[in-house]
Amino acid sequence: MNDIRVTVLGLGYIGLPTSALIASRKIKTAGIDINPGIVDTINRGEIHISEPDLAGLVRYVVENGLLSASVSPSPSDVFLITVPTPILPDKSPDISHVMSCVESITPCLSPSNLLIIESTCPVNTTSEIKDHIYNKRPDLAGRLYIAYCPERVLPGRIIYELENNDRVIGGINPESAQKAMGFYSLFVKGKLHPTDAKTAEMCKLVENSYRDANIAFANELSILCDHLSIDVFELISLTNRHPRVNILKPSPGVGGHCIAVDPYFLSSRYPEYTRMITLSRQLNNYKTQWVIEKIRNTALEFQHKNSKTPLIALMGISFKPDIDDLRESPSLHIARTLSKTHNITVSEPNIALYDGLKLSSPDSAVREADIIAFLVAHKEFKNINIPGTKTVLDFCNVTKE
Amino acid sequence: MNDIRVTVLGLGYIGLPTSALIASRKIKTAGIDINPGIVDTINRGEIHISEPDLAGLVRYVVENGLLSASVSPSPSDVFLITVPTPILPDKSPDISHVMSCVESITPCLSPSNLLIIESTCPVNTTSEIKDHIYNKRPDLAGRLYIAYCPERVLPGRIIYELENNDRVIGGINPESAQKAMGFYSLFVKGKLHPTDAKTAEMCKLVENSYRDANIAFANELSILCDHLSIDVFELISLTNRHPRVNILKPSPGVGGHCIAVDPYFLSSRYPEYTRMITLSRQLNNYKTQWVIEKIRNTALEFQHKNSKTPLIALMGISFKPDIDDLRESPSLHIARTLSKTHNITVSEPNIALYDGLKLSSPDSAVREADIIAFLVAHKEFKNINIPGTKTVLDFCNVTKE
Numbered sequence: 153m154n155d156i157r158v159t160v161l162g163l164g165y166i167g168l169p170t171s172a173l174i175a176s177r178k179i180k181t182a183g184i185d186i187n188p189g190i191v192d193t194i195n196r197g198e199i200h201i202s203e204p205d206l207a208g209l210v211r212y213v214v215e216n217g218l219l220s221a222s223v224s225p226s227p228s229d230v231f232l233i234t235v236p237t238p239i240l241p242d243k244s245p246d247i248s249h250v251m252s253c254v255e256s257i258t259p260c261l262s263p264s265n266l267l268i269i270e271s272t273c274p275v276n277t278t279s280e281i282k283d284h285i286y287n288k289r290p291d292l293a294g295r296l297y298i299a300y301c302p303e304r305v306l307p308g309r310i311i312y313e314l315e316n317n318d319r320v321i322g323g324i325n326p327e328s329a330q331k332a333m334g335f336y337s338l339f340v341k342g343k344l345h346p347t348d349a350k351t352a353e354m355c356k357l358v359e360n361s362y363r364d365a366n367i368a369f370a371n372e373l374s375i376l377c378d379h380l381s382i383d384v385f386e387l388i389s390l391t392n393r394h395p396r397v398n399i400l401k402p403s404p405g406v407g408g409h410c411i412a413v414d415p416y417f418l419s420s421r422y423p424e425y426t427r428m429i430t431l432s433r434q435l436n437n438y439k440t441q442w443v444i445e446k447i448r449n450t451a452l453e454f455q456h457k458n459s460k461t462p463l464i465a466l467m468g469i470s471f472k473p474d475i476d477d478l479r480e481s482p483s484l485h486i487a488r489t490l491s492k493t494h495n496i497t498v499s500e501p502n503i504a505l506y507d508g509l510k511l512s513s514p515d516s517a518v519r520e521a522d523i524i525a526f527l528v529a530h531k532e533f534k535n536i537n538i539p540g541t542k543t544v545l546d547f548c549n550v551t552k553e
Numbered sequence: 554m555n556d557i558r559v560t561v562l563g564l565g566y567i568g569l570p571t572s573a574l575i576a577s578r579k580i581k582t583a584g585i586d587i588n589p590g591i592v593d594t595i596n597r598g599e600i601h602i603s604e605p606d607l608a609g610l611v612r613y614v615v616e617n618g619l620l621s622a623s624v625s626p627s628p629s630d631v632f633l634i635t636v637p638t639p640i641l642p643d644k645s646p647d648i649s650h651v652m653s654c655v656e657s658i659t660p661c662l663s664p665s666n667l668l669i670i671e672s673t674c675p676v677n678t679t680s681e682i683k684d685h686i687y688n689k690r691p692d693l694a695g696r697l698y699i700a701y702c703p704e705r706v707l708p709g710r711i712i713y714e715l716e717n718n719d720r721v722i723g724g725i726n727p728e729s730a731q732k733a734m735g736f737y738s739l740f741v742k743g744k745l746h747p748t749d750a751k752t753a754e755m756c757k758l759v760e761n762s763y764r765d766a767n768i769a770f771a772n773e774l775s776i777l778c779d780h781l782s783i784d785v786f787e788l789i790s791l792t793n794r795h796p797r798v799n800i801l802k803p804s805p806g807v808g809g810h811c812i813a814v815d816p817y818f819l820s821s822r823y824p825e826y827t828r829m830i831t832l833s834r835q836l837n838n839y840k841t842q843w844v845i846e847k848i849r850n851t852a853l854e855f856q857h858k859n860s861k862t863p864l865i866a867l868m869g870i871s872f873k874p875d876i877d878d879l880r881e882s883p884s885l886h887i888a889r890t891l892s893k894t895h896n897i898t899v900s901e902p903n904i905a906l907y908d909g910l911k912l913s914s915p916d917s918a919v920r921e922a923d924i925i926a927f928l929v930a931h932k933e934f935k936n937i938n939i940p941g942t943k944t945v946l947d948f949c950n951v952t953k954e
Contacts, residue, residue: 275781304795318794345791352791354783359795362770369766369829373759376819376826380676382755390746390753393719394705394760398799418777425777428770431832 157182159228161253162235163190163221165409165477166270166303168199169206169310170234175213177339182228183221184256194221202476202502205311225257230266230335234303236409237271243416245274254281258288263295266331270303272356272410274417278349282324298324299332300349302356307408308475318342322352360414361429366400367411368432371439374402378446385549404527404547405440405482407471412436412480440482443547444489447525450545451494454522464496465521467514468528468548469506476502483527497521501532518542526550558583560629562654563636564591564622566810566878567671567704569600570607570711571635576614578740583629584622585657595622603877603903606712625657631667631736632658635704637810638672644817646675655682659689664696667732671704673757673811675818679750683725699725700733701750703757708809709876719743723753761815762830767801768812769833772840775803779847786950805928805948806841806883808872813837813881841883844948845890848926851946852895855923863944865897866922868915868951869929870907877903884928898922902933919943927951 156179160171163185175181185191193200197214199207213219225231235249250271261267267285269278278300286293300322305313319336321344323329329346336344347355370388377384388399406412412433419430447464454462471481478484487509490496498509499517514532518524523543526533529550536551538544544551557580561572564586576582586592594601598615600608614620626632636650651672662668668686670679679701687694701723706714720737722745724730730747737745748756771789778785789800807813813834820831848865855863872882879885888910891897899910900918915933919925924944927934930951937952939945945952 275783306797313796317796320791320794343794345794347787347791350781351783351788354778354781354788355791358774358788358800359792359798362792362798362800365766365770365829369763372827372829376823377755379823379826380751380755382676382752386748387752387755387759390721390748390756391760391763393721393744393746395714395718396707397760397763399759399763422777422780425780426773428766428773428829428832428836431829435829 156180156229157227158230158232159184159225159257160232160234161225161257162233162249162271163194164234164236165201165203165307165310166305167232167234168194168201168210169203169305169314170232170270170303171219172206172209172213173311173314173339175218176209178218179338181213181219182226183219184223184225185221186223186252188223191221191223194219203310204308209311225260227260227262228265230268231257231261232268232270234270237273238409239413239416239420242420244420245272245417247271247273247277250277250281251284254284258285261285261289261292261296263292264297266297266299266328266335268298268332268335269300272302272360272414272417273300273353274421275350275353275357277353278322278324297328297331298349299328300352301332301336302352302359304356304359307472307477315340316342318345320345320347320352320355322347322349322355324349357414357417360411361418361432363400364406364411364415364436365428365432367403367406368435370400370402371405372435373399375439375442385552401549402547403439403482404443404486406436407479407481407483408477409479440485443482443525443527444486446547447486447490447523447545448494450523450525450543454543458522461495462522462543463520464490464494465512465517465524466490466496466498467517467524467526467533467550468530469498469500469509470502470528470530473529473548474502474531478503478506486527501530529553557581557630558628559631559633560585560626560658561633561635562626562658563634563650563672564595565635565637566602566604566708566711567706568633568635569595569602569611570604570706570715571633571671571704572620573607573610573614574712574715574740576619577610579619580739582614582620583627584620585624585626586622587624587653589624592622592624595620604711605709610712626661628661628663629666631669632662633669633671635671638674639810640814640817640821643821645821646673646818648672648674648678651678651682652685655685659686662686662690662693662697664693665698667698667700667729667736669699669733669736670701673703673761673815673818674701674754675822676751676754676758678754679723679725698729698732699750700729701753702733702737703753703760705757705760708873708878716741717743719746721746721748721753721756723748723750723756725750758815758818761812762819762833764801765807765812765816765837766829766833768804768807769836771801771803772806773836774800776840776843786953802950803948804840804883805844805887807837808880808882808884809878810880841886844883844926844928845887847948848887848891848924848946849895851924851926851944855944859923862896863923864921865891865895866913866918866925867891867897867899868918868925868927868934869931869949870899870901870910871903871929871931874930874949875903875932879904879907887928902931930954
C-alpha cells in the first residue's frame with residue numbers, strides 16, 4: 153500500500169505535520185493549500201509554523217521528493233482534509249473550508265478512492281459530504297471509501313502524538329472504516345479503533361468539551377479560593393493526592409483552536425442538551441475578564457498608595473506555555489485590553505515582535521515594572537529573580553513551581 | 554506514642570473502620586455512639602454495617618480488649634470526630650452532630666489533648682470550634698492541638714484506603730498539624746500532607762465536587778447521545794483512548810453520603826462563586842428524573858403495542874455496584890417512584906428485604922418481566938441471560954461490559 157498517492161488538503165498546524173509524517177514513510181504526498189506563500193515556503197523545504205521536530209522532517213521529505221506542495225489538487229488514491237473549521241460570530245460552526253476542499257476534489261475523484269476528513273466537524277457532516285459528492289458525481293455513488301478520523305494531538309508534541317496516540321476511525325460503512333484503518337496503519341503506531349462516522353465526529357467534540365469543562369472547574373475554583381483567601385494551587389496539589397481526583401491547573405482562560413472552539417459545535421446546535429458544556433465556555437471566558445479586573449484593581453491600589461501610575465509587566469501572551477501560538481490566546485486579549493487604558497510592557501520570550509505591543513525581555517520587564525502579572529507559565533519565567541518591592545500577581549503559579 | 558488513649562466519636566461508615574484500624578495497632582480505643590444498639594453490637598464484637606474486611610477486624614480488636622464502645626466520652630489523649638454532617642432541607646450544611654460531639658467532650662478535655670475533626674465541614678468550621686471550646690474552657694485557651702483531617706475512602710475498600718491513601722492534615726497552627734501527623738503516622742501508610750485547617754476543609758469539599766462535576770459531564774453526555782442516537786458507552790470508551798481524557802461512566806444519578814451531599818456545602822454558601830458546582834448537582838439529580846421518564850415512555854410503548862400492562866424489572870437499588878448501601882440512592886428513588894404508578898419487581902442481590910418493595914432474584918426478575926431496566930452494574934447482572942423477546946434498558950452498560 154506504500155505505492156499510493158496521498159493528497160492532504162490544508163497545510164496548517166495539523167495538515168503540514170501529517171503530510172510530512174506520511175511522506176516520511178516513502179509515500180508520495182501532495183500537500184494542498186490555497187495560500188501560495190505557504191506552498192512556496194514548503195516547496196523550499198521550509199516551514200511557516202513553529203513546532204518541535206517539524207522543520208527537519210519537512211526539509212527531509214521535500215528534499216527527497218516525497219512531499220510537494222501545490223495550490224490545487226490532482227487525482228490521488230487518498231484525500232485527507234485537514235483545513236480549519238472556525239466558528240462564526242454567532243458561535244455556530246463554519247465548515248466552509250471543508251466544503252471548498254470537497255468541491256475542489258470532487259472532479260478528481262475515482263472509484264475506490266479513500267476520502268478522509270480530519271477537520272473538526274459537527275455531527276453528521278461526513279454523511280452530508282457523502283450525499284453531496286454522490287449527488288454531484290452519481291457515477292461514484294457507493295464506490296468511494298469515506299471516513300472521519302479526528303486527530304487528538306498536543307501543540308508542542310504534534311509529531312510524537314500523531315504517530316503514537318490511538319485514533320478513532322469512523323467509516324460511513326464498515327468497509328470505509330477498514331480501508332481507513334489500513335491507511336493509518338502505514339504511519340500510526342497507536343491503536344486504531346473502528347466505529348461509525350457519527351460517533352467519531354462526536355468523539356472529537358466531546359474530548360475537547362471534556363477538557364474545557366475540567367479547565368472551567370479549575371477556573372471556577374480559582375475565583376472561589378481567591379474569595380476565601382485560600383491558595384488554589386496549594387489546594388489543587390493536595391486534592392490531587394486523592395486517588396480519584398485530578399483537577400487541572402487554573403489559568404487566565406482557554407486559548408488555541410480546539411478547546412476554546414470545539415465545544416461551541418455542540419452548544420450552538422443542541423443548547424438544551426449542553427448546559428454544562430455551555431457554562432464551561434462561559435466560565436473560561438469569564439476568567440479572562442476576571443484577570444483583567446484583578447490587574448486593574450491592583451493598579452488602582454498601587455496608584456492610591458504611591459500617587460503614581462504603575463508600569464504593569466504582562467508576562468506571556470501565547471495561549472499556552474513554551475509555544476509561539478497566539479490563536480484565541482486569552483493572555484493576548486488581556487494585553488490588548490489593558491494596553492488601551494494602562495501603562496504596560498509585555499514579555500513573550502517565544503515571539504520577537506508583535507504589532508501594537510511593546511515587547512521586552514523577562515528580566516527588563518521585571519526590573520522596570522511596578523506590578524508584574526504572570527499570565528503564561530513559560531520556562532523563562534521560572535526562578536526569575538523578582539525584587540521584594542514589586543507587586544506580583546501570579547495567575548499560573550509559575551513563580552512557585 | 555502507642556501508649557495513648559484514643560476516643561472516636563461516631564461509629565458509622567467511617568468511625569467504626571477508623572476505630573478498628575487504630576485499635577489494631579495496639580492502641581486503646583474508645584468508640585462513642587449515641588445509639589445504644591450500635592454500642593451493644595460492637596461490644597459483642599459484631600458490626601452493624603456491611604464493609605469488606607471490617608467484621609473480622611472489629612471482632613479481633615474487641616475480643617482483645619483494644620476497642621470498646623460506649624454512649625458517652627471519658628478523658629482521652631486524642632479525640633476524633635467522625636459523625637455525619639448531612640444537609641438540611643434548604644441544602645445548607647447541618648453540623649449539629651459535630652457540635653454535639655464538641656459539647657460532650659469539652660468537659661473531658663485536658664491541656665495537650667489532640668482534637669481531630671474528620672467529618673465533612675464548611676470552610677472555617679475548625680476555627681469556629683476552636684473559639685467555641687476556648688470560650689467554654691478558658692483554662693485550655695491555646696493549650697490544645699486541633700486539626701481538620703478529612704478521609705477520602707471508597708465504600709467497599711474502606712479499610713485498605715484508610716490505611717493506604719494520602720491524607721491532608723490541616724492544623725489550626727503548625728504545631729497542631731505536626732501533632733496530628735504524628736498521630737496518623739501510627740496507622741496510615743499513605744503520605745501525610747500538612748496544611749492549615751481551612752485549606753484541609755476546602756480539600757474535602759472540592760474533591761467530592763470535582764467527582765460530582767465529572768459524573769455530571771458524563772450524565773449530560775448520556776442524554777445528548779440518546780438524543781443523537783449515539784451509544785454513549787462506546788463513545789466514552791473511544792474518547793478515553795485520548796491521552797488526556799478520562800470521562801466517567803454515566804449512571805442513573807449520584808448517591809451516597811459524600812458526592813451527592815458535599816457540593817451543597819459550597820453551593821449553598823457561595824452561590825455566585827459555584828455556578829458549575831451548582832449545575833452539576835442539578836444535572837445529576839435531573840438524570841434520575843430522566844431515567845424515570847425513559848422507563849415510563851418504554852412502558853407506554855409496550856402497552857400500546859401489546860395491549861397489556863408490562864411488568865418492569867428494576868435491576869439494582871443500592872447507590873453503587875456490589876454494596877448494600879442505600880443512602881441517597883437514585884435507583885432506590887426510581888424504584889419507589891415507579892412503584893406508585895407501575896407494576897414493578899426489584900432485584901437487589903445485596904439486600905434480602907426492603908420494606909415496601911417486592912424483591913426477587915436476578916434470574917426470576919428477568920424471566921418474569923417484560924421490560925428490564927438495569928440501574929446498578931452489580932456483578933450478578935453481568936452475563937445474565939436475557940431472552941430476546943424482552944425490552945432492555947441498560948442505564949449502566951452492565952449487559953455489555
